Amino acid sequence: GAKTGEEAAGDSPKAEKEPQLLHGSGICKWFNVRMGFGFLSMTAKGGAALDSPVDVFVHQSKLHMEGFRSLKEGEAVEFTFKKSSKGLESIRVTGPGGVFCIGSERRPKSKSLQKRRAKGDR
Incomplete structure (x- = not known):
């Protein structure tokens, strides 16, 4: 009975059109904040x-x-993903248990936002 798995997969007509969503968990390997x-x-x-x-x-x-959406290197994530022509691609990424992602402290550098030094103002 090698065909049993194939027959079971044919029950839902939607499965063929929509990419199969898979669920995974892990960590952020790296994230380029500037490139997004x-x-x-x-x-x-x-x-x-x-x-x-x-x-x-x-x-x-x-x-x-x-x-601002970004990921912090090493932060724990849960996600749904699909197989695409490029490989595996995430569709929705959350923190553990569906919470918001932490994100990187780094932001793309913009000249308008220069941090003032808190010390030395007195």
């Missing part, structure tokens, strides 16, 4: 730990957070 993308290092897929981490592409538009 980076890679996640997936350590578990569908709740099962992977033998070795897998890279998953992430774009800032997919991050679940308020304000």
